[in-house]
Amino acid sequence: MKEISYRQRHAMQIENDVVRVTVTIEGGHIAEVFHKASEVNPLWTPPWPSMEPSVFDRVMPDGYGSGAESKLLAGILGHNLCMDIFGGPSAEEAAAGMTVHGEASVTRYSFTLEDGAMIARATFPEAGLQFERKLRLVENTAVVLVDESVENLTALDRPIAWTQHATMGPPFIEKGQTQFRIPATRSKVFEGDFAGDHGFLKEGAEFEWPLAPRKDGGTEDLSVYTNAPASGAFTTHLMDPGREQAFFLAFSPSRKLVFGYAWNRADFPWLGIWEENYCRTGPPWNGQTLTLGMEFGVSPMPEPRRQMIDRGTLFGERGFGWIPARSRVSAAYCAFFESAESLPESVAWDGAGKVSFTS
Secondary structure, eight states, rough: EEEETTEEEEEEEEEEEEEEEEEEEEEEEEEEEEETTTTHHHHHHHHSSSOOOHHHHHHHOOGSSTTTHHHHHOOOSSSSEEEOOOOOOHHEEEEOOOOOOOOGGTTTTEEEEEEEEEEEEETTEEEEEEEEEEEEEEETSSEEEEEEEEEEOSSEEEEEEEEEEEEETTTTTTTOOEEOOOEEEEEEEEESSGGGGBBBBBTEEOOOOTTTTTTTSSSSOOOOOOOOOOOOEEEEEEEEOOOOEEEEEEEEETTTTEEEEEEETTOOOEEEEEEEEEEOTTTTTTOOEEEEEEEESSSSSOOHHHHHHHHHHHHHOOSSSOOOOOEEEEEEEEEEEEOOOSSSEEEEESSSSHHHHOO
């Protein structure tokens, strides 16, 4: 493990012969999972300059907008943790200084190397939570193991959102080319206006993956990245209750490379898919951003805490998590690469370092 500068950010890095992983010290973002053979990082690197959250607090630059998301956007990279809200804060929370997706993505983390694992720790004082992420590379493989735990420091049981906001971008994401696979049983389009004039899906429509109902009466195949000039969408997907594990796979035909994550379905029963295809024109987006977010967690929709609790369930599945008073809850997942001629049908993870694919 070593400390480096990454896009003008303080970061920690760990690597083996196959992959390199970079995590920002402020925000704890997994900014890079770099595959050495193909020389590609599938995770999203925004087109705007990256800034430390602590610097943003001092200068409040106009180029990142003026809303509750601005501080997060100024420093967002790749895969960020949403805790203990997934989505925007309430008006009162925003007025009190809370950012979109909560404290986890704007807090400073401490790092240690223990038994070969990079361990990041942080306290979220407003939420009363202590967080730890242990990241380990498997020798001579393209598998990244992640174990997370959250401790409730208060004497009250608390409902939480806990989502892995794993976002991919160019050059791995290519219009009309990149393919996706998920084990979804039921799906739903975001219930409100998500992308303005560029929103193309029927709001609140329920469907079966991968064919989502369009506003114009047709369907959109979500298993291939759109070729539209500009578009935006969010859909949520219930991971198959009959499976112990859930996953997403993304395949780049031009690179013959599969990238994905696998996790225990009991930990994260939902996967949200966020598409930003040159849709948002305000700062810092400026109509220049292409992303595909695969956001797996305990909540189906990005929404303020009150709406999350009021929703309760969707499709009979819980819509948020609980951390009992003075207790700790853990979850595990992994990221991986695989060279392939086509998109596999499925993936299985043994809970340690072995990932196997079914064609």
